[in-house]
Amino acid sequence: VLGVPVPFTSGFASINENTGTLQNKGFNIGFEADVWKDPEHQGYVTLFTNAEITHNKVTALFGGRQDFPQPNYLQAWVVGQPVTFYLPLFKGVNSQTGAPEWYLPGSNPSVLQKDPKQVTSDYDQTALQQNSGVGQYAPFTGGFGLRAGYKGFTIESLFNFALGKHMLNNDAFYFENANVFAGYNA
Numbered sequence: 001v002l003g004v005p006v007p008f009t010s011g012f013a014s015i016n017e018n019t020g021t022l023q024n025k026g027f028n029i030g031f032e033a034d035v036w037k038d039p040e041h042q043g044y045v046t047l048f049t050n051a052e053i054t055h056n057k058v059t060a061l062f063g064g065r066q067d068f069p070q071p072n073y074l075q076a077w078v079v080g081q082p083v084t085f086y087l088p089l090f091k092g093v094n095s096q097t098g099a100p101e102w103y104l105p106g107s108n109p110s111v112l113q114k115d116p117k118q119v120t121s122d123y124d125q126t127a128l129q130q131n132s133g134v135g136q137y138a139p140f141t142g143g144f145g146l147r148a149g150y151k152g153f154t155i156e157s158l159f160n161f162a163l164g165k166h167m168l169n170n171d172a173f174y175f176e177n178a179n180v181f182a183g184y185n186a
Contacts, residue, residue, distance in 0.1 A: 002070065002077070004062055019068065020061035020077065026054035043150040051142035056082045056135075067110035069129070074168060075136055078110045082135040085168065088128035091119050105130035138165035 003014035030050035037044050058077050061068050068077040069086045076086035086109075091101040099121040105128065106113035112133040120128070145158040 002068070017062070020079075021059045022083070023057045023059045024054055025057075026052060028052040038150075041151055044148065046147040047145075048147065049142065049144040051140070053140050054137070055139060056137060058083065067108075067131075069110060069131070074170075076110055076131045078131060081131075083137065085132040085134050085136055085166065086129055087132060087168070088123070088125060089114065089130060089132060091116070094121065097121070102128050103130070104128070134166050135164075136166070138162035140164055 001016050002019040004017050004019055005014050006012055028050065029052075030048070032046060032048040035045050035047055058079050058081060061077060061079060066079045070076065074085055074087050076084050078084070089103045091103050091114075093099070094101050100123070101119040101121055102123060103114050104118040104120055106115075106118075109130040112131050140163040141161065143158060143160040145156065147156045148154065
């Protein structure tokens, strides 16, 4: 469920509704083994693990649209692609001027544009946002752990992991732009 834009004459900017379809494909596998058992004292030690590989792809959007960027949520829904981050893409620091540079989006910001000749040092969050091509969800997740018990007392440990996940920390953006976000506690 996403906020679908509607005409302002309705009195609302958007309405939450099912906006399309998302296909998830992959597999999940788990394994559990008792490495020690003592039925007389109700004792046991069990090791377990699981892993999941998942790929998602947007297959349809509302109103026949091919893309639905969501700048406030930093994500883009593009038919045929996974749900991806949608944000300004930092190129680096210009070695001659020392100024930071961002890639300019092409005519369609839902298509990744990283032309090294199309950059700017003028940061404008709205104008620079584009599809990063980086999926928002981890393609490989899993966990492992230990479960043990003896005479009615039990203990369990569980460790989870995610591989290939990209994280976004936007805190510095708010703290370093206090005049732009006056309502935020900086």
